[in-house]
Amino acid sequence: MHKLTIHDRFTKELPADPSTENSRRQVTEACFSYVKPRKTSDPKLLHVSTEMLKSLGLDNTDAQSDDFLKIFTGNALLPNTSPYAMCYGGHQFGNWAGQLGDGRAINLAEVAHKGKTWTLQLKGAGETPYSRTADGLAVLRSSVREYLCSEAMYHLGVPTTRALSLALSGDQVLRDVMYDGNAAYEKGAIVCRVAASFLRFGSYEILAARQDHKTLQILVDYTIKHHFPHIGAPSKTTYLQFFKEVVDRSLTMVLHWQRVGFVHGVMNTDNMSILGLTIDYGPYGWLEGYDHGWTPNTTDRQYRRYRYGTQPDLVLWNLYKLANALYPLIQDVEPLEAILNEYDQDLKEGYLNMMKSKIGLSEINAEDAQLITELEAVLQRSETDMTIFFRKLSNLRKENAEEGLSTIFEAFYQPDEIKDEIKTTWEQWFLSYHERLQKENMNDQKRKEVMDSVNPKYVLRNYMAQLAIDQADKGNYAMIDELYQLLKKPYDEQPENEKWFVKRPEWARNKVGCSMLSCSS
Template sequence: MNPFDGLAWTNRFAGLGPDFYTELPAQGLPEPHWVAHSPDCARLLGLPEGWHTRPEALAALSGNSLWPGMRPLASVYSGHQFGVWAGQLGDGRALWLGELDTPHGPHEVQLKGGGLTPYSRRGDGRAVLRSSIREFLCSEAMAALGVPTTRALCITGSRLPVYRETVETAAVVTRVAPSFIRFGHFEHFAHHDQLDALKRLADWFITHHAPECADAPEPVVALLKRVSLQTAELMAHWQAIGFCHGVMNTDNMSMLGLTLDYGPFGFMDGFDPGHICNHSDDRGRYAYARQPAVGFWNLHALAQALVPLLPGEPEAAGERLLEAVDAYRDRFASAMLGRLRAKLGLEGEDAGDQALADDFLKLMAASRADFTLSFRRLSRAEADVEPLRDLFIDREALDAWLARWRQRLTPGAQARMLAVNPAVVLRNHLAEGAIRAAQRDDFTEIERLLKVLSRPFDEPALPSDAALPPDWASTLEVSCSS
């Protein structure tokens, strides 16, 4: 008996009709093998114990067969890439398998790397092992950090060659989210004047993913405000952990405020507000310090796509939508300050808290102090300040700041700070170590690192997981092909 026969697939997105997608099978991996799986994501989906030992699972999640109830399709969307309208895009290497009814509500399941689709453009529809490992580990690491994100169930691999800068091997990541709908889905139908489809998409999304907006005087305005607030919270969370997305195009922005599409991402080592994690981003559009403004810009692009759905003159409709987007600014400011207060161990509110946080960040930037370690060592600075001082060049300036900080502290600060300042994040060199081992057919480092990243606020068994990066880490580059 197939242990997956009892899974219930609802497939609500498929009900929108062929304007929104193309149904087609995956191009499966030849002679697939398991690379990694996430027990935590499997529990989220309610998969049976030992699911990953079943040949049926390996076949389905490598694109070679279907479980009963799956309905594979690739969705169409458009978007702005690096601030320029890019026209029609779509799921060029992702294939939606269906929507699974889980103990935590419906979740869509996708294969990334399942072969060509009508939206692959000049691509081959494949994903490589290197990028698949990065996406798998970071999806699960971000979830453990409490950051809203898509999830990753597993990776399967194959000897199938894939041609990038070099010849690599193919892999498939199984991705999971309540919805993979992006800003770009709405932009697509607005740009092509498919207003009936645009309205159906908005109504569908509100019904299934934002039902509280349905009773608002203008549901679409309420939806945009909801997305704006969720995006503001997401941007604050990214900034607070030193995470850089790398490709914040509108087609990579989630309508649920999730971290979506892990490509050339990176966690900062030495703190540099101008840090660019994407080697392809030669103008620094998506530099760390610019991410909040880009989120705001992308919301304006979404607002423009929603204008046709409102009654009245477009100019007046646009003003109502822009008012909804403006909620982003106050929410981001308050969310960012709240996260910085927590990272500094501050209880309550004080008028000087913003300046206190800003001044610490300036000291970090001046010394290129390690982002994660600065906050982690600050968490223990009351007991032992020297490890923190070792990260800074101007120690007198740090000592002066610490005196101000201590005046704001209340009992229990260390425990509070250790609960929000991670010991371990997925630094590029940690991911690279797992990748290099996997390329030798050793997948144990992925499993080990996944366990460490699932408890990011605990001190790891290997001190090197939470140490300053090695010198060779500075030579690592990630790009849009990552």
């Protein structure tokens, strides 16, 4: 891997844990601990992202080398590098959890290429001082999901961490998939994740909670210097501007989630990127039926804190926690509250504009908010596939209001329910929608192009990922590549892949991995 340009900044500019012992412990006055990946018994590379390779200055020849396999499965180190695990805390399901940290992630190095710097991180590469009672390893099913979803989200236009490679470790890993006492051995796997930074809200929270304001300032100044350099030298004004940018980026990210129907499933503050990237793909899922109350996470089943409809509100809750962490450097509540208050108004405007784009409206109209509210209500009257509904809606012709139901009828999971009051409500909505379309300057073809550019035809439905996992468990990895290639062009028609533009099959409705997921990986 001599072609990689190592440009380590994190370990050179931030305070390190003085102990190099790889034992579980509380790590104070430090942002990270040095730790080496665990060597694996029989590594095998399953897939590599060609786009990410190129972004790092590598090519397919490099990916086929023995060095690549060893480095990205933790069996060799890049020259002149010192791998490390990051220290952070977090609020989990609304409660302060104290120190968490990279329990199964090890950062290999930072790499510079064409003016950008990327952090390379192995997930599932072994224990760290932050592993608590866990083994630091990951299994194939969760690794397939993370690898495919990272790249799928990127091509959907959603801010996200990326994935470089997916590999088997050759080791067996014991996991209790549903936390119900039925543990079993599964194939171990390792994903190389890539991002400009893996800093989280919890990276700052842990320092504030410990009243380690010295290290907090060092970390905030470092973050601004390398990731927000345009806002200037450190000062109270700069810190407020930094917070404002994190707020804006986080809002942009969650609006993209709502647009494509993505549900993160575990929006704890340790899973919130300071760069506004989607991070930590665990028990995520895509909406099948449009349902504001749906969450894919079994741990969240009782209270549904992280359900689809509350994601924008939970981002704000998490931002409040970040504001509290930054307060010691600012010492002024009012400007922080003013920024947080702006979030609410920006959310209302951003959400309205996002939903308008999904139904092909660009002109300003006072009644649009009501039209969208009525749509969201009727969409939930009977199970209606979100992806198919919005994609099919673009086929509606401006002059034919009576075609509304027939245009999107394929999206209904229970078509026989579309009768009586539900049918009447749909017909009334389409009549209002038709009247609203008359006020648009776009013709049918232009409107379809605009709508199809924001409403994906193909998303990584849970059952699709599970099919690839089931095949991979049997030693067949072809479907991983099939889905990877499909999801590189999610907005294209791809008529040869029409089999993936369908509602969730009935067999997947209550199948583990398709409708129910846990944090087990």
